[in-house]
Amino acid sequence: MFADLDPDMLLVSGIVLLALALPAAIKAYADSDAPRLSAVLVLAAGVAILYAISLQPDGFQxxxxxxxxxxxxxGILH
Structure with missing residues (x-):
């Protein structure tokens, strides 16, 4: 089912999710709230990055x- 996913797309998606988690964590800290959204974003980013690495035969440098x-x-613009 997920075998046709592009490892580059997964890697980039994971990095973008990590970048979005930082402002969410800062906002939660500033509001004295639990960083739930940030935790979910970090978890999703980690899964995407690890899956991308597992799909790439030589891994990523x-x-x-x-x-x-x-x-x-x-690919998006084309």
Whole structure:
């Protein structure tokens, strides 16, 4: 069912979710609230990133991340 997912798309989605979790955590801290949304975003990001790494035969290197962003943005715009 999920075998046709693109590892680059999963990696980029996970990184974007992590970036969205930071403001949610800061807002929850400022409001003296529990960071529920932030925790869910971090969990979803972790699952997406780990699944992307497992789908990539050689894994991802740090230098592959910008290339993954370019591939995903190019695929969306094309």
């Amino acid at each position: 740090l230098a592959d991340v910008p290339h993954a962003f370019v591939n995903v943005i190019g």
